Amino acid sequence: MVDIEELVSMMDIQIDTYHFYLYRPTGSIVSVAEDVLHSVEGGDIEPPYEDFQDWQIEEIKLCEDILFNPEYIRIPTRYQIHEYQIMEDFCYTIENQDLKNEMLYAIKGSGAFRRFKDKIHQHSIHQQWYDYKESRLKEIAIAWCEENDLEYE
Secondary structure: OEOHHHHHHHHHHOOOOEEEEEEOOOOEEEEEEHHHHHHHHOOOOOOOOOOOOHHHHHHHHHHHHHHHOOOEEEOOOHHHHOHHHHHHHHHHHOOOHHHHHHHHHHOOOOOHHHHHHHHHHHOOOHHHHHHHHHHHHHHHHHHHHHHOOOOEO
């Protein structure tokens, strides 16, 4: 059983250097470093693991399990979530036309995420944004669970 709140939280904290996977039998979510996963996948790291510390060996073995066990499925990545689109959609929910236009202008071009964050704090609408984003991530998480025939709560 997948805990939707945990899944949403993991979807929200993802960084590009880690991959997050859900283990179907337990609904637990694990993360592994992208470089370790690619090294294991490419055969660059193989037993015996004498040159590694215990915590590194645990991650290597987890990567092996992820690569060869179909019960692990990757959770939606930041790119699949399209956070920019969620930001833009949020801007369109703002009723004050001047603020809406200011927010839409802020998310154009390079540095859009930083300007957006600055503006939501400047205008004290950050809680509205966090609630909106969480709601959208929850919709994505539920759809993902349904697409993958996963029970959720």
